[in-house]
Amino acid sequence: MRLPPEDRDLSPHTGYTRAHWEAAADGLLEAAWRWSSPRGAFLDLPGRPSKSGVRSDGLEGYARTFLAAAFRIAGAGGADPNGLLSRYAEGLSAGTARDGAESWPVILDHFTQGQPMVESASVALGLRLTRPWLWDRLDPEVQDRAEEWLRGALRHVPAPNNWYLFPFTVAGFLESVGRGDAETASARGRALELLETWYHGQGWYSDGDGRAFDHYNGWALHLYPVLDGYLAGKSLHGDRLREHLESFSLLFGADGSPIHFGRSLTYRFAAASAVGLGAVTGSTPLALGVSRRLLSGSLRYFLERAAVDENGLLSLGWHGPHEPTLQSYSGPGSPYWASKAFVCLLAGADHPLWTSVEEAAPSEGPDRVLALPEPGFLVQSSGGIVRLHNHGSDHVRPFEGEVAGDDDPHYGRLAYSTHTGPTSAGNPADNHFAVVVAGVRSVRRRIHPLGAAENWAASWHRPVFATGSPMVPGLRVESLTVARGVHELRVHRVIGAPPGARVELTGWATGAEAVSSLRPLQGWTDEDEVVAPQGTAYTAWARMPRLTGDASAGLFVALATLSADALPDTPTTFTDLTFTWPDGVTTHLALEPLGVS
The missing domain is CATH 2.70.98 (Beta-galactosidase; Chain A, domain 5)
Incomplete structure (x- = not known):
């Protein structure tokens, strides 16, 4: 990965600037596209397949890298120096073709063939972010085919957790391009109803009914509704994100590491996506120099610890490959949910997130203990190490x-x-x-x-x-x-x-x-x-x-x-x-x- 020189004046803690984030996105995308199918509907990355099978894994590679490309290009006002949008447009055309050699798996219920529903949200969000430069230039036939494939997410049963935000996100895109109807309204209403029942306070959601509090708060339960509202020009639960960041910002060590807790940790620096989203939308209690410290600290932490393999790809693991970190649904494309951290690039180059001087992370300050009775956590920070006591x-x-x-x-x-x-x-x-x-x-x-x-x-x-x-x-x-x-x-x-x-x-x-x-x-x-x-x-x-x-x-x-x-x-x-x-x-x-x- 080719990174620019450090800037220790602007970023005294990490040396990273917005240019480093753009270079990281470019490097990850360039490497991933070397493994594309002929028309680009699948990115068949090497590695052990998930339980969903290799076609689903190939779709996952396409969708999750598309999300990184969309944040990168939208944040640059449509500038696409590496010609990515034409590749994703061709992949969309091939993937939504009926009975084609590269047709995507259809979206079914979560307990039969559910993984494509997860990826539909990344496809929809990528299309929404890049609409002027991709969607609006597609042939009407391709647009219709894409809509039909995406609507599978609205017509089937999600897993009983954050998955309800996938049809919510699909519906948000369809409504944004004038294709909304009772079906999209129903999907959005149902997701928001459930979100209310999952909110426990102090900025923390459970991931479905029960008491599962983990990183899905940041990279799903806050990200999808808050970003949806931001793209629609209105506020949606930004107050909850602000309160979440008051405690969550302490869960990064002085070396940039997120707290190692919960499932799907192969998403790595996606843990910082809520920090970036708060900075972009203004729903944050953090000084923007602190926000960048947390964001860049997390990105640098993983880039320096073999998260990217010899092929330039994010590996299945934490630092390097690590099987116990994984779940059965993890496939070669799974680590690219790390793309969500690139939401920070929606802040333009002149945004204070990038122009403010980096400030110390909360864990770099005095010893601190924070009790969170709603999720049942006790957060302890001392000597740059953060501990999460789980009760x-x-x-x-x-x-x-x-x-x-x-x-x-x-x-x-x-x-x-x-x-x-x-x-x-x-x-x-x-x-x-x-x-x-x-x-x-x-x-x-x-x-x-x-x-x-x-x-x-x-x-x-x-x-x-x-x-x-x-x-x-x-x-x-x-x-x-x-x-x-x-x-x-x-x-x-x-x-x-x-x-x-x-x-x-x-x-x-x-x-x-x-x-x-x-x-x-x-x-x-x-x-x-x-x-x-x-x-x-x-x-x-x-x-x-x-x-x-x-x-x-x-x-x-x-x-x-x-x-x-x-x-x-x-x-x-x-x-x-x-x-x-x-x-x-x-x-x-x-x-x-x-x-x-």
Whole structure:
């Protein structure tokens, strides 16, 4: 990828300017188009196919790169120095042809052939953004064929989550070109109705019914409606995006890394798309120098860590290829949802997003702890590392039972960070409290929040076992995290444990990128270290501290630490439910309910 020289006067933190974003878009698009089908309807990128099959994957490559091209060209007022629009126009013509050699898969219900519905939103948004230079110049027959293919998204059932915003986006495009009707109005109305039920406050949506709070907030649940309103010349939920960015802006490390939490992390710097959207639309509480710091920091972070392979393509993974990061729906074109970050290019070259001097990211300031009771998060920032203590997001849908699956590394752990990734399902679990019955360790599935305020958050769950009896009657674990500086006080109360049960607590899984410790304070009898041979997204091989004890003790207290440098000296005391931190501040625990008094 050919990037221009750094500008450390304008961008003292990253060196990146708008020209770097344009060059990154150009480089990614140039590389991807080397793998196009003869007429360009498919970009058949190399790599393991998704469960949807290679034709769907080829459409995904077309649609997601089209989105990056559309942001790039629309932000430049239609300038298309690399001749991309003619390629996408030809691909659209071939893809929407009936029974042609490059005809796209039709859009069906999500449970039969749903992936094309996802890609229809990127096609529609790309067409809307480039309308004067692409859509308006198409033959009427091609326009009609494109409309008919897109309407498949309006006539079939989306997945019960952010997918409802795909027909919403398709309908928005059709209405913008004078092709709206009752069908488009219905799709838009239904999506907005559901969006209301998924909004929990503090700028956070759940991804469908239930309590799935993750990066889909930024790159889907905020992006589609806010951008739709902006393109239509009106405001739509911009106030929610503004409130979201107040907390979300803290979830980037000083090195630019987003928080490593939730599914679809192969989208990488798409995590910053909400930051760019807020800057473009004015729906942001951030100084624009801070916005660019977060955007460019995230882009640079991945470009410097092998996210782009030897072919110039975004790989399936986090830094480089990383199988445990992926889901079954991930295919070679999937990483190009990273294209959503290029929404920032809709701000022209003279926009303050690009002319303001970069300012420090929130995580580069003083130590900070932020409680978010609505999603059940406790965000802790210290020394450039950001931690997310999860007491509210579980990705277990309402119609699924507690035993709907085994350990989910992307949601089930107690904590996540910008510098460590969860261990894979086949390795010992990091940041996990397990009840061990007859040699079988429990997992944490559905999470029930107990509260969050100031520097603490708490929750409870029913331990689930993969073999033998899936649950023990009456067994319940309550968990509390209190954060200060680089330290986390972890408190767990076990209720209803059967005779002979044991408990285990693990800390952060680290390699060379960070160090961690786990100090027993009450209830624990033994401590050692375990390894994760498959490593994490950050390290090829990881180790983590572990504490064990007899479940009959009931209350278990430990002090966890994660640092980028040597672990600090931590003189502390814990007596009579009162913990004294290294700086002399005291925390008093409450048990009914579990929390801080």
